[in-house]
Structure formats: structure tokens, C-alpha cells
Amino acid sequence: MVTTGTDTLEEIAVVCALMHQGESPIVLTGANRPASSPGADGPANLLDAVVVAGSASTSGIGTVVVFGGEIHGAMTVRKVDSTGPAAFGSPITGPLGRVVEGRIWVHARPVRPRALEIARLAHRVEIVTATLGDDGSLLRHAAAAADGVVVVGFGAGHLTEGMLEELAAAASRIPVVVTCRPERSSMLFATYGFEGAERDLRATEAICAPFLSPVAARIALLCCLGAGLGRAGIRAELRLWDAH
Numbered sequence: 001m002v003t004t005g006t007d008t009l010e011e012i013a014v015v016c017a018l019m020h021q022g023e024s025p026i027v028l029t030g031a032n033r034p035a036s037s038p039g040a041d042g043p044a045n046l047l048d049a050v051v052v053a054g055s056a057s058t059s060g061i062g063t064v065v066v067f068g069g070e071i072h073g074a075m076t077v078r079k080v081d082s083t084g085p086a087a088f089g090s091p092i093t094g095p096l097g098r099v100v101e102g103r104i105w106v107h108a109r110p111v112r113p114r115a116l117e118i119a120r121l122a123h124r125v126e127i128v129t130a131t132l133g134d135d136g137s138l139l140r141h142a143a144a145a146a147d148g149v150v151v152v153g154f155g156a157g158h159l160t161e162g163m164l165e166e167l168a169a170a171a172s173r174i175p176v177v178v179t180c181r182p183e184r185s186s187m188l189f190a191t192y193g194f195e196g197a198e199r200d201l202r203a204t205e206a207i208c209a210p211f212l213s214p215v216a217a218r219i220a221l222l223c224c225l226g227a228g229l230g231r232a233g234i235r236a237e238l239r240l241w242d243a244h
Contacts, residue, residue: 045068
């Protein structure tokens with residue numbers, strides 16, 4: 001069991017998920033309200049996490065986040081509230097289960113990536129988010145200085161024309177992972193036909209992982225680079241987080 005600050009808890013969870021292959025779960029929790037505040041949530045979260053960590057029903061479940069009475073998979077959890085007790089959610093998948101008076105209900109088990117042999121987490125990976133009217137210059141500068149880039153596209157995998165051009169150039173040189181801005185994101189394949197739509201993006205060498213949040217995609221790419229994987233290897237590892 002791991003207790004940590006909530007600001008970066010989801011990123012730590014991804015690192016644990018990509019390094020851990022054992023049957024015993026890794027359970028992360030914390031507090032979104034300090035102990036001095038009315039309604040402090042730390043003690044309840046800690047108790048729930050201990051219950052989840054010690055339960056036979058969570059054997060083989062991998063890395064999870066336990067918060068506000070809910071159990072979330074590490075790869076798809078997001079911090080959804082800055083100060084409230086329901087700090088974490090899984091917008092795409094929903095929680096895996098609940099903790100109720102020291103008892104556990106698990107209704108789903110997450111997709112578990114294979115464990116990577118990560119030597120270091122020292123590469124530079126930037127996140128560039130698509131915005132209205134973006135000419136691609138920010139992506140160009142980021143790609144020039146980084147070992148890898150996460151591009152956060154509009155809607156269901158769309159970019160401006162300028163960003164598309166820079167994405168194609170960057171992805172031919174370094175690993176570029178693409179996810180999408182909406183919390184409940186997915187990436188289309190061939191619905192829209194305008195320049196910069198999903199079919200254009202998928203035609204580049206970019207690696208599509210729309211079911212990861214931007215920060216989860218960044219940590220996943222960092223871990224893959226730290227394990228010495230090239231673009232083909234990274235694509236193979238991250239294919240779990242796209243439709244097929």
C-alpha cells in the first residue's frame with residue numbers, strides 16, 4: 001500500500017502499473033482534505049485501502065487507487081475534484097468496485113499491461129494540447145527539444161492543419177503518442193474527412209492511445225523510453241489503449 005499526495009497520485013499509479021506484475025495488488029490512496037479540516041477524508045481512505053490490499057478478491061487486480069469508497073484501475077483513473085472527498089474517478093471505464101463497511105465488491109478487473117524493466121525515468125516528454133487556431137509552432141518547438149511528445153487532440157482525434165503537419169514531421173523522428181481532450185475520450189477511424197481529421201492523424205507514424213489521459217500517456221511513454229523501447233516497441237505496448 002502506498003500513501004501519497006493527490007496532485008500526482010495518478011502519475012505514480014501508472015508507474016506502478018507498468019512495473020508490477022505480481023498477484024498481490026499495489027493500492028494507492030491519500031487525502032484530499034487535511035486532517036485539520038472538517039470532513040477530513042484521510043482516515044477513511046486509509047482504512048479502505050488496507051481492506052482492499054488484504055482482500056483475497058483483489059488478488060491479481062494489479063495497481064489500483066482507493067479513494068472515497070471506490071476502487072479505480074491505475075491506468076484509467078483521473079483526479080476529478082481539486083478539494084472534495086470524491087477526488088478520483090474513471091470517466092471512461094467507471095470504478096472497478098466499492099468498499100462498504102470494511103467489505104469489498106469488485107465487479108470488473110482492469111486490463112493489465114505487461115511489466116516493463118525500466119532502467120530510468122529521465123527522458124524528456126512534453127505534452128502539447130490542441131487549441132483553436134494552433135499553427136503547430138508549439139508542437140514543432142517541443143518536438144525539437146524532447147525525446148517524445150504526447151499530443152492531446154480535439155474531440156475524437158482531430159488537429160488543426162498546422163498541427164497535423166508538425167505531428168507528421170515529429171512522429172517520423174521521435175515517439176509521438178496521441179490522446180484526446182475529452183475526459184471520456186475515444187478516437188475515431190474514418191468518420192470525418194476534413195484535413196486534420198482522425199484518418200489523417202492515423203495515417204502518420206503517431207501512436208494512438210486515446211483511452212489514456214494526457215498525464216497517463218506521458219508517464220507511459222516515459223516508462224517505455226526508460227525500458228529502452230523504440231517506436232515499434234512503444235506502439236506494441238500502448239496498443240492496449242486504443243480500439244482495434
